[in-house]
Amino acid sequence: MPKQATQDIETRIAALLKRCDLSVTESRRKILHLFLEQPGALAHGDIERKAGEKFDRVTVYRTLQAFVEKGIIHTIPTADNSIRYALCKDECSGGHHHDHHVHFVCSQCDNTYCLDDVVTPDIKLPKGYQAEHVEVVVEGVCKNCKG
Amino acid sequence: MPKQATQDIETRIAALLKRCDLSVTESRRKILHLFLEQPGALAHGDIERKAGEKFDRVTVYRTLQAFVEKGIIHTIPTADNSIRYALCKDECSGGHHHDHHVHFVCSQCDNTYCLDDVVTPDIKLPKGYQAEHVEVVVEGVCKNCKG
DNA sequence: ATGAAAAGGCAACATAGTTGCAAAATCTTA
DNA sequence: TAAGATTTTGCAACTATGTTGCCTTTTCAT
Numbered sequence: 080m081p082k083q084a085t086q087d088i089e090t091r092i093a094a095l096l097k098r099c100d101l102s103v104t105e106s107r108r109k110i111l112h113l114f115l116e117q118p119g120a121l122a123h124g125d126i127e128r129k130a131g132e133k134f135d136r137v138t139v140y141r142t143l144q145a146f147v148e149k150g151i152i153h154t155i156p157t158a159d160n161s162i163r164y165a166l167c168k169d170e171c172s173g174g175h176h177h178d179h180h181v182h183f184v185c186s187q188c189d190n191t192y193c194l195d196d197v198v199t200p201d202i203k204l205p206k207g208y209q210a211e212h213v214e215v216v217v218e219g220v221c222k223n224c225k226g
Numbered sequence: 227m228p229k230q231a232t233q234d235i236e237t238r239i240a241a242l243l244k245r246c247d248l249s250v251t252e253s254r255r256k257i258l259h260l261f262l263e264q265p266g267a268l269a270h271g272d273i274e275r276k277a278g279e280k281f282d283r284v285t286v287y288r289t290l291q292a293f294v295e296k297g298i299i300h301t302i303p304t305a306d307n308s309i310r311y312a313l314c315k316d317e318c319s320g321g322h323h324h325d326h327h328v329h330f331v332c333s334q335c336d337n338t339y340c341l342d343d344v345v346t347p348d349i350k351l352p353k354g355y356q357a358e359h360v361e362v363v364v365e366g367v368c369k370n371c372k373g
Numbered sequence: 374a375t376g377a378a379a380a381g382g383c384a385a386c387a388t389a390g391t392t393g394c395a396a397a398a399t400c401t402t403a
Numbered sequence: 404t405a406a407g408a409t410t411t412t413g414c415a416a417c418t419a420t421g422t423t424g425c426c427t428t429t430t431c432a433t
């Protein structure tokens with residue numbers, strides 16, 4: 080990879096952090112890198128394994144928490160009780176989330192993807208219930224695993 | 227409450243357990259009772275708190291696990307990483323689940339409800355993705371909290 | 374009533390997540 | 404760019420959550 084490109088990524092990461100009022104530290108850059116390198120979502124465990132040799136567990140927790148608060152990443156609910164995080168699209172970073180897309184979990188490779196172009200449907204609820212937010216997680220076979 | 231009714235519930239609980247090839251024990255009866263007494267879903271923590279004085283933590287885990295395997299209860303994914311369980315409708319107990327309904331989490335009272343009559347919508351996925359199961363969780367204000 | 378089989382309790386362990394505090398890194402501004 | 408204020412980190416200790424093996428108790432079938 081050309082040095083130019085790497086430089087660009089570092090610059091973009093730093094800019095993103097500053098825009099979010101977060102100081103630019105090694106752990107934050109490293110963890111953001113993990114997300115950028117990877118198309119799917121990351122479980123906390125993944126991140127800890129990949130960044131954990133260099134950083135303390137507590138730092139990983141606090142970093143992810145800060146990223147969620149600032150709208151850099153969002154959480155994806157799963158049935159197996161393992162929180163997964165994925166990068167928000169740029170519009171989120173402003174402050175409030177626009178997290179209206181569908182998530183997809185592959186039952187074969189276990190990767191989780193944000194289907195940014197698939198918006199969550201309106202759900203018709205029984206009388207008396209008032210919807211504020213709809214979460215949709217589809218389980219199935221992803222593009223790569225479908226032979 | 228008349229003795230008759232209580233007797234009936236106990237009988238139904240015992241019958242359900244037997245139908246599922248589970249021996250009728252005190253902890254299983256107690257935990258099933260908790261679900262029947264309550265309209266919404268129960269988090270593991272709730273159950274442990276309510277049944278935990280009488281039963282060991284491990285027993286609660288194993289009981290819930292057995293119930294899920296037999297299709298007596300099902301799990302509901304949540305964003306806050308706390309597994310919630312709810313009774314399946316009778317048809318589930320046969321063996322395979324018919325868990326195609328929408329779940330509702332109240333942001334005020336934090337109760338979780340199965341909206342048994344609201345079926346999960348079809349989601350149109352990008353080319354290459356193949357859906358097997360769709361999970362929908364709606365967050366909002368429930369019937370009781372909506373003033 | 375009795376013995377086989379299943380379930381429960383206990384202990385010990387593994388993993389996940391939190392908190393307070395002192396040390397280190399980052400940022401500000403002069 | 405050096406110095407001080409501020410933020411972040413690492414460490415230690417702790418709570419909570421979940422798992423496993425083994426022995427005792429309960430349940431069930433006869």
